[in-house]
Amino acid sequence: DAGVIQSPRHEVTEMGQEVTLRCKPISGHNSLFWYRQTMMRGLELLIYFNNNVPIDDSGMPEDRFSAKMPNASFSTLKIQPSEPRDSAVYFCASSLVSLQGGSNQPQHFGDGTRLSIL
């Protein structure tokens, strides 16, 4: 089975440029999560969607960051304009969440996008 697919795997761009990260979750999963990982701050949840609807975006750093999920099989995370401090590994993860009893399935992570802003 195909796992979570992220693209690109690596991105190097100059500050001020727009960056778009893409994610295809596992088919059948109803929740999608975007994380940012750095040495200093660890693994941070940026935003997550349930059934394509953004549920919690409290982790989004600022207005330069935006995320969309137009359908169940695709999501984007956009940074505009990008800054050097945005350099990090960005992970997308998906899971199947049950709305009953507080149960949730494991999150399956993609390979990540390694973003470098010069």
Added chain:
Amino acid sequence: GQQVMQIPQYQHVQEGEDFTTYCNSSTTLSNIQWYKQRPGGHPVFLIQLVKSGEVKKQKRLTFQFGEAKKNSSLHITATQTTDVGTYFCAGLQETSYDKVIFGPGTSLSVIP
């Protein structure tokens, strides 16, 4: 807000020694998950604990969920070089059904 802490932050052990990482939540959890991330890789799910006091084993790995459902531990017996990586706990708060909070992780190095 909910916080999940892990100790230690780093651990260096000689191959064959045991290793334990501890996870503590500021609030009661519905369940707790453990993930392992190899250097340069992505977090991979290891196990989920749901019941108070639950203990689960995977070969040399033993996972425990505290009686109060606010803490957990992962113990590795006789570490091997393949155990190298960062171990994360992730807790699902009782008031949430989908948002897990990841701890900062414990980075394990194994000296051959």
